[in-house]
Amino acid sequence: MVTMEERRARVREVRRRLVREGPARTRDREADFEKVTVPERACDQLRDLLIREGAQTVVEVGLAYASSALAIGEALITVHAPHPRHVIIDPFQERAWSNVGWDLLCSAGLDSIASLVLAPSSIGLPRLLAEGLAADAAFVDGSHRFHEVFVDLYFLRKIVRPGGLIVVDDAWTPSVRTAVHYYERNLGWRAIPDAFPGETVTAAGAAPQAGPGSRCRAFRLPDPSFEPPFEEFRAF
Template sequence: MSPPTTVDAYVEAAERSGYVMGDDDVPVSLHPVSIDRDQGDVLRRTVLTEGAERTLETGMANGISTLYLCDGLQRNGLTGPRHVVLDPQQADQYHCAGLRAVRTLGLAGLVDFRPRDSSLELPRLVDEGRSIDLAFVDGDHRFQGVFADLHYLDRLVRLGGLVLVDDYDLPAVRDAIAYFTANLDWILEEVVHRIAVLRRPHRTCTPPWDAYVPFQAVTAAPSAAG
């Protein structure tokens, strides 16, 4: 049987078997870390509807989210390293399964892969003067990890750009998001298939040095698809 040549066929085959292959031909389980097809459709559709040209994700794992994001970029007619991926565990924990997936489907040229912790690499991207249209946060799910990602993305994602955060059902994720909606005017637009869709304000928000709004997680009503 010929290997899948589209993202949808690849993911369908992976979900049917329950695993993907790493570079050393070791099967790497999809669960519990991989997003599902419904979530992948959210990522791809958002890239398309936003007309995103520069994207970023924290946490590659098995590469399923990367495939959907890159598929959206490709459908937007883009080429070159447009998608920054941060994952320090790609080789040791996932046997480079994500990198193999993007190579298999001819999407590797869109990927700027960086095998460093996001808390170390995101500041470097800020220093490089990068500007991102859309980011997907799905790395460290502890409060401090999510908060650090969002803190630097507040400097990287363009005004009016989107930040999508997986696993909004986790209290640590909700609480980290709540700081940015309460204090920096981020807007929680919807929660769909456990993905929180956040939009940065369209104008710069710089509170006074001593300003602080106590925050409590805000629960957005899930969309019909959620």
């Protein structure tokens, strides 16, 4: 029987190899892996945050080269819940990424707890909600268009349990930052300031720099959840 430590070691080896050697294949764009993938440090911080949270079910929007998905899988294995679940939504994984991220998850043995939804998040998330999925946390790294981020967050606040976590990547971008700010101002989301310490970026693919912000930001949902009266709308 494979032990938890053996499973974790297998995931960590795949993660190390991805950082050291890069993926087996990339899209035909210059430095695409370096520009797209979530950096190792941020992935470690995401893993540690989910472990502290005791997360057992996680929804992820965007797979790409699977750096964050591998970190989430490592966290779920470490928590050692009886029925861990990692639901990943990425409509482009097959046709744009040639399944490179999913293949990495399979090589790490994480396909036993992960499932891939090959549909836009605006379709996949409502399906999960209709199925009654309840998650402890979500990681959002899909489309960065404001309206699509806003819709992702709308459905995730209904899927992630009250008091759970929603983590967003590229929180420095105006579109992502503005979408999140609505939920902070109007729906009681509370930023966790020390979740991703020590790094910030100023442009997509730029090298991390010391600074006051971070590429990723984590938010605690209110418990209990609530719907505000329409008269109390706060501009964002």
